[in-house]
Amino acid sequence: MFCCLFFLAIFLFSKNVKKIYRNINLGINIDRSDNQKIRFAQMLRVAFGQSKMIDKPIVGLLHIIVYVGFLVINIELLEIIVDGILGTHRVFAPFLGSFYNFLIGFFEIFALLVIISVIIFWLRRNVINIKRFLSAEMKGWPKNDGNIILYVEIILMLLFLTMNGADLWIQQNAPDYNYIKAGSFPVSQFLLPLFDGISSNIVFIIERVAWWLHIIGILCFLNYLYYSKHLHIILAFPNTYFANLNPKGKFSNLESVTNEVKMMLDPNADPFAASPSQEIAKFGASDVFDLNKVQLLNAYTCTECGRCTSECPANLTGKKLSPRKIMMDTRDRLEEVGRNIDLNKGDYKSDGKELLNDYISKEELWACTSCNACVEACPIGIDPLSIIMDMRRYLVMEKSDAPSELNNMMSNIENNGAPWPFNQMDKLNWKNEL
């Protein structure tokens, strides 16, 4: 029974992981195989070490508690799974002795801390008016998603403590069940009075039900990840590994453009030299297929915390642009494309939609000052700016669709080498004013 459930959950989860992997691979290649040591160190520091979370000290600390709680209670999960498969009870206890008591006590304290943190998170999202949780893109599913995660976390922790409390009661009061006397229960011992006056077989049932619901809850949660913003608990690691290592001001140079420009500038170049079979590259991005794999990984990794949006100068002054929405739109579109591929047995059939216009408007794209505040703010290395720039490239180079003032500026550069209508020959005139 347990094995069936467990392997079914793992099977469904791995199916979804494959879909995510396939969808990310719809993006274009980008070489991030360099600097492996630096990348690994960055992953350890930023994802494992949570180094950027503490930019906001209070929530950062609460997040670290939930994160560490998640990590350490996963050790207990290992025992639960082994127990489930072998039909044993607290299988690790005899091997670990007093260290086992320490571990269980440690887990219990973290379970309590997690409950407290999650309640504060819930209050922040639902009671205290925090601007970044109230933005337009957070209405509906994103808000519910955030709350569901918090409810599940509280329920799981309560089940864990109930299970331990009932276990302790049985250890003390019902020797017939032969429960091994193991574990220390600094938190769940306070639940003991609740079980007094109940017959021991009911307490046993409570213990078993809590045990089952706890593990079933975790297996469900594992499969919920695919539909949720909560994927960051896994993807934060590859995302920080593959994050950009260059100075933030360095934007990519399009190689396809370099070749063309070199040809234009070289008087000896043969304009017909380029082989006609060569596929004409599309400049910039109008849909998820034009983004690179790291950008698509970014979209799946985003947990919609909104630290980017709360630092964005355009958003702070009431413009439509929200870097978080750029990431959410990219993921929504990518998932739509993924469903399309599933329906059409492996092929994408155009649905007449694109990331540009159907999800992200030009108004949003043109409001960006390219200041990198969003990139700096992201605790897990997501780069919304690169997507904005790729979409601007598409607008300008494929559609000639820039705001008219920018077209003026660009024709000035083209004609007189400056963004203003001054003659390049006059560039040193200031010298005469000395």
Add this chain to the structure above:
Amino acid sequence: MNKIEINTFSDLIKKGITPEVLFWVGCAGSFDERAKKITKSFVSILNQANVSFAVLGSEEGCTGDPAKRSGNEFLFQMQALTNIEVLNGYNIKKIVTTCPHCFNTLKNEYPELGGKYDVIHHTQFIKSLLNDGRLKVQGGSFKGKRITFHDPCYLGRANNVYEAPRELLEKLDVELSEMKSCKQKGLCCGAGGAQMFKEAEKGDKEINIKRTEEALETKPDIIAAGCPFCNTMLTDGVKNKKKEDEIKVMDIAELINQATDL
């Protein structure tokens, strides 16, 4: 004081002189009335420190930064490859510039296109002149003044230069008071990403007004900047708040120049 001589690279090469550094003036520094004052202050500093420098003059074209950030990679690369041909033609090794946008583009985006130079921002260059003893400042005129420094995005976040401008301000014995968002968290002035050249999208406030309000909260005598575009945006912001008589927006080069000029 000796008269400041501005030479172009081609003039000096003809005379058989190889200058120590190229001063990349930039379009704002060449044409914008306000930014020209920064240019003049900086050349005056170079002159006092006896730095052998040259400019490109009419051979200097826009680096292509605003075109690139607008999405026009073609125009950017046209500018870049043309400039690189000139720079490599003179075998230029070291470039200093007063504009963080030129700084970023030359430093980060030219190397892949064949233009590899040692590129430094003028605040870093002035700092090295002071450290090497080639330039001396007297805190006198600014002693005790309250100054807040606005981090240009393309100097700070883009390239992690936060300390050089602050160290220069400290040398002036000023009272440096930081805005609530500064350094990594510094709020943009609103000009980057080619916004300088267009109207902002619809919103409830202009970005430069918001940034100016943050600066005014520190009750400064002077708002210091390190970028000609930030300078324009903040100057407009201060005017909008009708504070232009009490509060000056000045480039670090102007402050240092006044402190050495006594």
